[in-house]
Structures are given as structure tokens and as C-alpha cells.
Amino acid sequence: MSSEAVQRALDVKRRHERTLLRKANVVAVGVGLRTRGGAATDEVCIVVSVRRKLPAAQLPPADRLPAALDGVPVDVVETGEFLAQDPGGR
Secondary structure, eight states: OOHHHHHHHHHHHHHHHHHHHTSTTEEEEEEEEEEETTEEEEEEEEEEEESSOOOGGGSOGGGOOOSEETTEEEEEEEOOOOOOOOTTOO
């Protein structure tokens, strides 16, 4: 993994983050290493976290995620819903 690849992915993420977060089911967008078969690879990618991973055919075309953005691969990861918690226990 090169620092150039990470910087490029960060730049692409910044350009597309708002659009990705408007899609149904998307809860977060980040940069990380692609996962294949449950194991991390050394391939830098845009990581899109979704509530539930669904086949593309079950999503309206506007909510489908691309395989890549500006040449940077996109990895879709099912994370469920993120909930904020009060650190003070209130």
C-alpha cells in the first residue's frame, strides 16, 4: 500500500462522499483496504458502509453503488445501523 494510493483514495472520497451518503442504505464512507473472502487485501479502496448488503437488482438504479469511483475501487461492507451513545450514560 502506497501513501500515493491512500491520498488518491482520500481525494476521491472527498469528491463523492455527499452523493454516496444520499443513497438509501448508506451509513458511512471511508478509505481502507479492500476485503475479499473475509480477508483484508493490500488494495486501497473507498469503503462504503451499508445497513444491509443487497443484490443490485433489489435496489433502484439511483441507489446502486459503483464498482469504482474515478479509478478507485469501491468495497461495500454491511455494518448495520450506527447509533450514537452518550458517553456519560445519560
